[in-house]
Amino acid sequence: MIDALPRTVIPPGDEALRADVKRFLAEALADIPPEVRVHSWMGFDADFSRRLGEAGWLGLTLPREYGGAGRSAFARFVVVEELLAAGAPVSAHWIADRQSAPLILKYGTEAQKQRYVPPICRGESFFCIGMSEPGSGSDLASVRARATKTDGGWRLSGQKIWTTNAYRSHFMIALVRTSGTAEDRHAGLSQFIVDLSWPGITVRPIEDLTGDRHFCEVFFDDVAMPDDALIGAEGEGWAQVTAELAFERSGPERLYSSIVLLDAWIAWLRASGRADADAARLVGRLVSHLAILRELSVAITGKLARGESPVVEAALVKDMGTEIEQLTPVLIADALGQHPETAPPPKLERMLAFVTHMAPSFSLRGGTREILRSMIARGLGLR
Numbered sequence: 001m002i003d004a005l006p007r008t009v010i011p012p013g014d015e016a017l018r019a020d021v022k023r024f025l026a027e028a029l030a031d032i033p034p035e036v037r038v039h040s041w042m043g044f045d046a047d048f049s050r051r052l053g054e055a056g057w058l059g060l061t062l063p064r065e066y067g068g069a070g071r072s073a074f075a076r077f078v079v080v081e082e083l084l085a086a087g088a089p090v091s092a093h094w095i096a097d098r099q100s101a102p103l104i105l106k107y108g109t110e111a112q113k114q115r116y117v118p119p120i121c122r123g124e125s126f127f128c129i130g131m132s133e134p135g136s137g138s139d140l141a142s143v144r145a146r147a148t149k150t151d152g153g154w155r156l157s158g159q160k161i162w163t164t165n166a167y168r169s170h171f172m173i174a175l176v177r178t179s180g181t182a183e184d185r186h187a188g189l190s191q192f193i194v195d196l197s198w199p200g201i202t203v204r205p206i207e208d209l210t211g212d213r214h215f216c217e218v219f220f221d222d223v224a225m226p227d228d229a230l231i232g233a234e235g236e237g238w239a240q241v242t243a244e245l246a247f248e249r250s251g252p253e254r255l256y257s258s259i260v261l262l263d264a265w266i267a268w269l270r271a272s273g274r275a276d277a278d279a280a281r282l283v284g285r286l287v288s289h290l291a292i293l294r295e296l297s298v299a300i301t302g303k304l305a306r307g308e309s310p311v312v313e314a315a316l317v318k319d320m321g322t323e324i325e326q327l328t329p330v331l332i333a334d335a336l337g338q339h340p341e342t343a344p345p346p347k348l349e350r351m352l353a354f355v356t357h358m359a360p361s362f363s364l365r366g367g368t369r370e371i372l373r374s375m376i377a378r379g380l381g382l383r
Helices: 017-028 046-055 073-086 091-107 110-121 237-249 259-272 277-305 311-337 346-362 369-379
Strands: 127-130 146-150 153-160 171-177 189-195 201-206 215-226
Touching (some): 046 091, 073 277, 091 127, 146 171, 153 171, 153 189, 171 237, 259 277, 311 346
Antiparallel strands (some): 171 189, 201 215
């Protein structure tokens, strides 16, 4: 008989944050309807992000000397879970809080830490990520944007695409080539903190299927950058990107993209009297999947809190979480189609349409399904 592994439990001190966050969100989101809250991941509200910073809920795991709260990964898990469950607009601060600040703290100079991290914790400084390029797909090692060394700085030329919120952000952390060619793959890549107000930068939003303009293409035309724009050592960009993507793939972020839609559908089932046996089975199927994935996500958070780096485990949960996130709107649409005589309210139809249109992107952000499964296979010794 195999003994069951001990269940990871959120410590009481971190769990206690939940009540305060719920009260804050009940007041802050009181006038925001569900069809707006369903945009949560992509909902951009700079004032809301600043209020989170004032409450001390950004930079929760970052050191106090840089404006953070110095708390564990469990505290951040609780806050993020409540934000997403309520459909809060997190897009403004999302990348800076989750990825950019930890990356700068790990690889940046002391001056970079002092300059960039405290405004992130206050919800005043927003970052985007410059990784993808036209024609490269998910092959980040083939990037062609190039920074050339000059006296006292660098000159940057090239293009990035699918850059979320670039036209609303203050800074970009860009992966570019500083030596060699695209054929050199991982060698010769570096990362820079790019001030998007610098001359020579053009940002063009791209309209998506939902009519929103989150993605952008960014052009660098011989942009002059100072020496201190470089993060870490020149040529170490690939190792930095690998660490950055690990930040992106852990936590409850990969479970709740469709949760506001699911809650709205369940509420309508109850109100309309359509909560029949088939609907109950489907609700049970979705909720049970989410419950199991949440337990796995909490366990990964426990590893992070212990200073471990659960790269393979995070990839596994991200892949499985994406699958249930994408399946949710499909199953809800099928369930609604079984009762054509009872039309759902227009707001529920609008929510379903939005999530359906956004769902294909769920398996792209944070690494495509194919890349994640390749990582999992290598981690399990299967390739």
